[in-house]
Amino acid sequence: MRIIPISIAATLAILACACASSGPPVSNAEMAQADGDIRAAENATATQHARDLLDRARGDLAAAQRDWQDRRWDAARRRIAEARAAAAAAETKARAVAIQ
Secondary structure, eight states: OOOOOHHHHHHHHHHHHHHHOSSOOOOHHHHHHHHHHHHHHHHTTHHHHOHHHHHHHHHHHHHHHHHHHTTOHHHHHHHHHHHHHHHHHHHHHHHHHHHO
8 A cells, every 4th residue: 555645645635625725715795795796686576576687596596605615715706796687687687577
């Protein structure tokens, strides 16, 4: 049986972590912004008038949280952007329905 020296094992572990994502870690504030956007859409009655967009925003945020836990920062950041866009669209649609 061959034993891998600790320095090689440590280097491999660092490389594995580095390959998970090339960008800086996603902050809690970024996640909170997306969550806040979803709450704003809910407050604008998106639950009744834009459920499809709201569900998409929630799904994207959940996927971002999984990516965040797996330290896939770039993927998490991309999903956060998608969640925020879907939440904004849901809020806009809900407000448009309320105006009519």
